[in-house]
Amino acid sequence: MNQIKAFQNIVGAENVLINNDNKIVLSTTFATNKKILGIIYPLSRKEIQRCIKLSNSLKVKIYPISTGKNIGFGGKVPTKDHCIIMDLSRMNKITDYNETLSYITVEPGVTQEQVVDFLSKNDSKLILSVTGSFKDSSIIGNCLERGNTSGPLVERAEHICNLGIVLPCGEYIKTGYGRFKNSQAKHINKYGLGPDLSGLFIQSNLGVVTELTLWLSPKLKESEILMFNTINKKQLIDTLNTVRSLKSSDVINEVFLWNDYKVSSIIQRYPFHLFEQTPLPEEWLNNFKDQYCLGAWNGSVILRSNSKLINWCRKKTSKKMLRKFVNAFIGNKDIKFILIKLLKYPIEKLLNIKLNLMLEMVKSPFFSGKSSNLSIKSLYWRKKQLSDNSSVDNPNPESDQVGFIWCDVVIPLIGEDIAKVSEKVTNIIINHSFEPTLGILCTNKRYAILVNGITYDRMVDGEDKKAMECHDSVLSYLEKSGYYPSRLGIQSMDKISKDCKSYNRVLRKLKLCLDPYDILSPGRYDFRNHWKK
């Protein structure tokens, strides 16, 4: 306890929370039992350096978080006991911005919403590629987890450079050309000269990233969204193979698909008013799908361009190639779509269907580059009642005892592979009595990420355990089949990489080299449980 007091001299007493008698319990969206020494809130890179140096001399562990919104992966909760959480949310300055070269430089506390607002205030012609996470989630936090956006720059870690890093010894370095005096290229080139160290600090515990430059993309005025659905496995396979070919020849930009369960969980909560039992009866789902005009998978393809005619050509090619395999194919600039929008009410009455989803997609954050808590809403799927403080505008799944465990997996963009894996994952999750809310994010022309979150209610006895067993079964199937996650949470850090002996030896060497007193985020992406095998 005295150890943490020493940090008061650096960051000020008001910015140190001491965990007297373990009264601070960090909770997340699944069961954890990690004890912390307290929380410190530094305000500057220099304060971080001093804290890190102090923790070396005290031999105390520091666990940095940006804003702690890593939902489904553990949030603010550390991988090991007895850490001091270093919360960087006070470091929330946008330190550089360039419209011509389309980049923005941010500190760890800068949120998605903050950048969206900043660009809007500056009348910028650029957009941020946003994620489905909270509006107030950290951009750096997401980059460092190698998160994916649903915007034009899908892979966040591909579009960053100039990382400012406090090393575990307290030294400060910049990656790429950032290390050079008066460097003109530091914001626009990742690599710099000589070995590129930046990869060492992503999904890692080898440094505290205090700043980085993120690339933005132009707002292209003639963008369009095409929507469709697929009903059976064959359709899904053919659609994904066609998407690969369309992406390869640069006809289409972003593509993502949500399964029926995922869409249902966005539209409403579990129909507990109709039946007490879980998982969801198939019959209800089928009725729901009919009512909302949904397929087993519901996809969106985005075309971005400044030219009406180019987009028209690309849409024509996309439609020609995809129409054979998909249903309800419609673009938001089609006359049919405009008519549906106008005649929504009579159509809905007449056909006894609901068209909200289709009309909502067009306004979706991914399409427009605005951050939104819409996706977070779906985490409440299994909650019978919402607490008074909770709202879609300001959701707080952790305090609302929402249960949610995340698992993302990288799969080659081959229809047969993705269909096989998603079918198997669906079965595992249903067998564990949960609903498989899956998404397929076609990251680039070579691979997709199968996004898979297990949603439950932490207030239901036994569900914490059941949900984690379900997650572990999914992970174990994936690993056995050669499909590995794209990121890990505190629930999965030790569950992968057991057999990689040489590689784990190198990771250990690097950890001991850069962090000899092991003060930084022990157990976070260092696979230390497998070091000695």
Added chain:
Amino acid sequence: MNQIKAFQNIVGAENVLINNDNKIVLSTTFATNKKILGIIYPLSRKEIQRCIKLSNSLKVKIYPISTGKNIGFGGKVPTKDHCIIMDLSRMNKITDYNETLSYITVEPGVTQEQVVDFLSKNDSKLILSVTGSFKDSSIIGNCLERGNTSGPLVERAEHICNLGIVLPCGEYIKTGYGRFKNSQAKHINKYGLGPDLSGLFIQSNLGVVTELTLWLSPKLKESEILMFNTINKKQLIDTLNTVRSLKSSDVINEVFLWNDYKVSSIIQRYPFHLFEQTPLPEEWLNNFKDQYCLGAWNGSVILRSNSKLINWCRKKTSKKMLRKFVNAFIGNKDIKFILIKLLKYPIEKLLNIKLNLMLEMVKSPFFSGKSSNLSIKSLYWRKKQLSDNSSVDNPNPESDQVGFIWCDVVIPLIGEDIAKVSEKVTNIIINHSFEPTLGILCTNKRYAILVNGITYDRMVDGEDKKAMECHDSVLSYLEKSGYYPSRLGIQSMDKISKDCKSYNRVLRKLKLCLDPYDILSPGRYDFRNHWKK
């Protein structure tokens, strides 16, 4: 000497060249005086591991090269004395290839031409992005130097994954998902899980890369090349700023520009028959430009698409935006171009001009994805006589005593910056009595590489020294102005990164951690001369 004999047991006596009495003199395209112990030629990753382990116990230095064609940067010559060159050219297998996911896996000895031939034999619909270097230059060698191609995938190091690496301790690891058993994503995703180590082994001396996967791109059938030139600085600035904007909105693909000197050096050798003195008289250059319809800068824009109509739109937009600033704007599918091709002879006679260059560009390797020694030809610019063995098909600048020193620099894609730097570099080179053969490769939407090679004749007394002084002046100007090189040669390894104290300390730490006996390529991209400052 006995030390190197010990390697015979591993690779076979016939694959060890012992440098008795320093009879093996490695020469390159500028003056060097490095002494080597000999050359070993391993055939497999296992042999490399055994060699590396042996060199640790003997405390002897190993300097790996792929095929040693790093022209202008030192070729096969090591950075320090007393190394054993490890030549990997015998490891020339293509070990994997996938048409659907568009990748190829190669060993260090695999050359550009080999991949081009391989794809052609397999009736592949994919193309390799080639460089202007030798047909028989190594692909891995170029990737590891972070080289740039002139094809659709410009930045080679952006499009590789699954690196197989023998570490300085002899361990073998794979980067990305390559480390996992039965991994389905190893060829298609760079990062894998946890820290990404791959950046450590590029422009570095921390490991021997024995294999990697390179991504390819689809052959798009409606591709087109637009050619133009600019006459004055204002035109160049406006053109480059327009290129940035066109690249940002994905209207155009590759863009590169060559200055008048560079084009001249490709078309012919220095006109020594007209005047003995160097540098080139301006008057001759001006006449030459008139004759060949050249500008101060001569550019090409490539549009790649499968759709005639899309390319037509993109060409229209490009022309509309660029035409204000450029001259002689023509596309290879324009009717005007087809007429010129047909009526070449009468047009040339009538107007007393030569149209070869324009017609040649269309067949250029960069456009078609074929490797070619065309660019290498220009290195012979200052040679009065060619040796009997030398030909464009099989050039050997090192044995032909061609002088050539390379310097690439990263500049923001802002017309004013690039014009300023290229003007200053031009002046420095002319003041040193050489011809500034410059190219601007618009790498992406944020930066360009100014390519700058000093060409001379090593047989002329004093030129080696003069040329290196010129190179050093250019480098010194660039560094002072904040424009840093994208890669270094053995001539420049110690000339950059002096002031980066923290960064150099980390590099030293990592080197000592991974290579405690300092056996691998000492001085190569480790900035060791600045470790102690």
